[in-house]
Amino acid sequence: MSDFWSNWIILLTLIVLIGSVWLLIANRKTEVRGDLPEGEIPKTGHSYDGIEEYENPLPIWWFWMFLSTAAFALIYLILYPGLGNFKGVLDWTQEKQWQQSIDTASLELDAKYAAYAATSIDDLAADPAALRMGRRLFNNNCAVCHGIGGVGGNGFPNLSDHDWLYGGSGDAIVQSITNGRQGVMPPWGAVLGDRGVEDMADYLMSLNGQPFDAQRAARGAGQYKMFCTGCHGADGSGIQALGAPNLKDRIWLYNQLDTPLLENVRHSIRNGRNGNMPSHADKLRPEKIHLIAAYVYSLSQTSRQR
Amino acid sequence: MEQTSPPAQSDNQVAAEPAPVTNEAIRVLNLYQTADKIYTRSLEGFFHSFRRWTWIPMLAGYFLIPWISINGRQAVWFDLAERKFYIFWLTLWPQDLPFLAALLIISAFALFTITNFAGRIWCGFSCPQTVWTGIFIAIERFFEGDRNKRIKLDAQPWTLNKFTRKGAVQLSWMLISLATGLTFVGYFNPIRQLLPDLIQLSINAAALFWTLLFIALTWANAGLMREQICLYVCPYARFQSVMFDPDTLIVSYNKTRGEPRGSRKADQKPAAEVLGDCVDCTLCVQVCPTGIDIRDGLQYECISCGLCVDACNAVMEKMHYPKGLISFTTENVLDKGGTFRLLRPRLLGYFTVLILMCGLFAGQLSLRVPLEVDIIRDRSLLYRVTPEGMVENSYQLKVSNMDQREHRYTISIKSDQALIYRGQSEISVAEGEVVDMLARLQLPLTDVRQLNQEVEFIVTASDGAALSSSEKSRFLAPLQTDLHKQTGIKNL
Numbered sequence A: 001m002s003d004f005w006s007n008w009i010i011l012l013t014l015i016v017l018i019g020s021v022w023l024l025i026a027n028r029k030t031e032v033r034g035d036l037p038e039g040e041i042p043k044t045g046h047s048y049d050g051i052e053e054y055e056n057p058l059p060i061w062w063f064w065m066f067l068s069t070a071a072f073a074l075i076y077l078i079l080y081p082g083l084g085n086f087k088g089v090l091d092w093t094q095e096k097q098w099q100q101s102i103d104t105a106s107l108e109l110d111a112k113y114a115a116y117a118a119t120s121i122d123d124l125a126a127d128p129a130a131l132r133m134g135r136r137l138f139n140n141n142c143a144v145c146h147g148i149g150g151v152g153g154n155g156f157p158n159l160s161d162h163d164w165l166y167g168g169s170g171d172a173i174v175q176s177i178t179n180g181r182q183g184v185m186p187p188w189g190a191v192l193g194d195r196g197v198e199d200m201a202d203y204l205m206s207l208n209g210q211p212f213d214a215q216r217a218a219r220g221a222g223q224y225k226m227f228c229t230g231c232h233g234a235d236g237s238g239i240q241a242l243g244a245p246n247l248k249d250r251i252w253l254y255n256q257l258d259t260p261l262l263e264n265v266r267h268s269i270r271n272g273r274n275g276n277m278p279s280h281a282d283k284l285r286p287e288k289i290h291l292i293a294a295y296v297y298s299l300s301q302t303s304r305q306r
Numbered sequence B: 001m002e003q004t005s006p007p008a009q010s011d012n013q014v015a016a017e018p019a020p021v022t023n024e025a026i027r028v029l030n031l032y033q034t035a036d037k038i039y040t041r042s043l044e045g046f047f048h049s050f051r052r053w054t055w056i057p058m059l060a061g062y063f064l065i066p067w068i069s070i071n072g073r074q075a076v077w078f079d080l081a082e083r084k085f086y087i088f089w090l091t092l093w094p095q096d097l098p099f100l101a102a103l104l105i106i107s108a109f110a111l112f113t114i115t116n117f118a119g120r121i122w123c124g125f126s127c128p129q130t131v132w133t134g135i136f137i138a139i140e141r142f143f144e145g146d147r148n149k150r151i152k153l154d155a156q157p158w159t160l161n162k163f164t165r166k167g168a169v170q171l172s173w174m175l176i177s178l179a180t181g182l183t184f185v186g187y188f189n190p191i192r193q194l195l196p197d198l199i200q201l202s203i204n205a206a207a208l209f210w211t212l213l214f215i216a217l218t219w220a221n222a223g224l225m226r227e228q229i230c231l232y233v234c235p236y237a238r239f240q241s242v243m244f245d246p247d248t249l250i251v252s253y254n255k256t257r258g259e260p261r262g263s264r265k266a267d268q269k270p271a272a273e274v275l276g277d278c279v280d281c282t283l284c285v286q287v288c289p290t291g292i293d294i295r296d297g298l299q300y301e302c303i304s305c306g307l308c309v310d311a312c313n314a315v316m317e318k319m320h321y322p323k324g325l326i327s328f329t330t331e332n333v334l335d336k337g338g339t340f341r342l343l344r345p346r347l348l349g350y351f352t353v354l355i356l357m358c359g360l361f362a363g364q365l366s367l368r369v370p371l372e373v374d375i376i377r378d379r380s381l382l383y384r385v386t387p388e389g390m391v392e393n394s395y396q397l398k399v400s401n402m403d404q405r406e407h408r409y410t411i412s413i414k415s416d417q418a419l420i421y422r423g424q425s426e427i428s429v430a431e432g433e434v435v436d437m438l439a440r441l442q443l444p445l446t447d448v449r450q451l452n453q454e455v456e457f458i459v460t461a462s463d464g465a466a467l468s469s470s471e472k473s474r475f476l477a478p479l480q481t482d483l484h485k486q487t488g489i490k491n492l
Helices: A003-026 A060-079 A094-117 A128-141 A170-179 A189-207 A214-227 A261-271 A286-305 B046-067 B094-118 B121-125 B128-144 B147-155 B160-186 B191-199 B205-225 B227-233 B235-243 B307-319 B331-336 B345-367 B480-486
Strands: A029-033 A043-048 A051-054 A181-185 A273-277 B026-030 B076-079 B084-087 B090-092 B250-253 B326-329 B371-377 B390-401 B407-415 B420-422 B426-429 B434-444 B452-461 B468-476
Touching: A003 A060, A094 A128, A094 A286, A128 A286, A170 A286, A189 A214, A189 A261, B046 B076, B046 B121, B046 B128, B046 B160, B046 B191, B046 B307, B094 B121, B094 B235, B094 B345, B121 B128, B121 B235, B128 B147, B128 B160, B128 B205, B128 B227, B160 B191, B160 B205, B191 B205, B205 B227, B250 B331, B307 B326, B371 B452, B371 B468, B390 B407, B390 B426, B390 B452, B390 B468, B407 B420, B426 B434
Parallel strands: none
Antiparallel strands: A029 B026, A043 A051, A181 A273, B076 B084, B084 B090, B250 B326, B371 B390, B390 B434, B407 B426, B407 B452, B420 B434, B452 B468
16 A cells, blocks of 8 residues: 555544544533423424434443443554554564464474374374374365375376376375476477377287287387387386386376377377476475375275275 | 533533523533432332242253263353354254254244233343342342442441442452353353363463453443343343234333322321322332333333332232232223233234244254265366276265264165265264265266266164265266277277
8 A cells, every 4th residue: 555545544544533532522412492391301303203302311331432432443553453554563464363373273283293203104094093184184285186085187196096106105105295296208209200109109009908000019119119118118017216107007197088098198109298296395294294195005005905 | 512511510410501692591411421320129029029930940040051961071062162062962063053043033033922912021030131130239238238228328438337348249249240250151161171270270261251251241231230231232122112012911000090199198098188099109119120110101111020010019008909000911901991802913923933933943953863964076077987997986975973972874875877886885973073085986988878967875874873864966977979989998
């Protein structure tokens, strides 16, 4: 707010406040003309449909109540923000109050978090209370991409199966959440050419037990050895250290349902893919990440049992 | 608005004013005045003792209910922090708010009915303002004596005697205010914990604030404000008159019988003096808690406590006149010579609505199932297709156990299509807990017939309790004909 408007508001507020008090004090008495019999209450002279208004006095405590509300307003405006840009002598802000309640809540939760942080993820995954907390954190922070229960979606890995891009151990999950992951599949369209991309796609279909063109797949196999083994491994089972996915398990991270699978795979090879799991080191305390990791870990455990 | 007068004393009705130019007398009227303190005289009588029998059970209820425990928990406890409201065997949750609304409607119609029937008897016989004021005045009477002694004592200069008496009154008032405040807060913070906390000075800030506030309010309302609350603060005083009709029972003075009033010797026949039955003893004014003269007719200040009826009847008895110069009667009986009519459309209408609401309330309460199921579909994903060729929808299931004990529930689904339920089929939920769990529904792609179909999740208690609740949601699937070619998934 500019200084002008700030002053304008301060002026208006004070005029209203002082004006109300003046109005109250100036009108606390009235003059009555003419004689009245003893005990009769004078009238104001206002008459509506034959109903006349009496000058019945109010109890004095009303007067003091009005004055005290004015005093309250003044004290409030001195203590808290309200007068234009004036911050108030208490220096109160919404953010500070919010931070205060967060701090109070943290104090309460710290003990619980500390106990969980000292427990291994394997043990936490068997503790229903810890999992409940982890699930709430997951639903608040992770479910928007990975879905409730971590089932994933197109471009967002399923966390409830046994297939892991970067490893499914507790430590690996903590790493993924804390530092994030950058999954980069470079575009090969320029290198392989249109025919090369189609050959490669058919070769991948053959690895997954899908219908494929044998001739193309054979050509693709040759090119696979040249360009792809470095990341995806000689047999296509992927390398977790690099985050390179297993190409043989019929699990497709990028598979838009309104497009045929073959087309999706060709697109991935031709244009590459960029997977970005953001780092949560700044957003979540390590104790929270520990709990979320335990929950995610438990998801794959139950799925394996089934 | 010039101030031409010297500052008048606050309670001065009229201050002399030196006459200015005009011939008319001009007086300055102070628009705010100190109300005269009302000293009520205490007289025994039917309504005086009747009031005791309406007060005692209510006071006992108020002070004792928080001390009742059921299953180791305070029986009536409004737990604001957890938003659970324990009322004996019932636990109400915020979603039960309609019950509160219904209760308020019932209270309103009960008030309308009783007001139309017998005026402001709520005020005179049961309002906490009247009850606590009555208690405070009884304490005054105990330490300072009745009306005349109190007036005399207040006029006296401060002596040790006055100081002791006034001190004793204030101390007793404070103790009662403390009990009142603590009990009130005890409905929200378990009272068995509150008292030791207070004594050990470890009471929490919020509870301390509300206790102190209610001590202050009790003391101010019953000690200082008294009838001022009824006259200037309470809205009921102002709108009660619209519920009145000529057949409403009101405390009224029989003018034709009483006037002209005048004092006389005992046992003198009124006819001899050409006087009415009113001996003008003003006892009816002296006992009135709002300080009015009932002989002026029906006034909005009258709280229908009937104390003036008691006072007048006692005098009539002494004078050997028939009782009932002041009585609970109706305008029709008194002024028009009619008879008391109980059955009239308006009262019957109020009463019918009241009974209807009570019935509805009781019915709804007995039909209430202390179990609630909420389904939240995954917000980010409509459906997904698993590598096994199943269309899968995920749901978050929230099962709230609103009963006062733990239950085991089985979860099942109802749908037109052969959906497969993947998730826990049985859960146990502790008392007052909300358990949220993951539920997935699957359908083979080949079986998809509809894009969007209804599915009902049914949660039923499996431990013998007759509890069941269900909630509907949708199962979404891609059109199978398109996917047949596109997904490239085997086994299609």
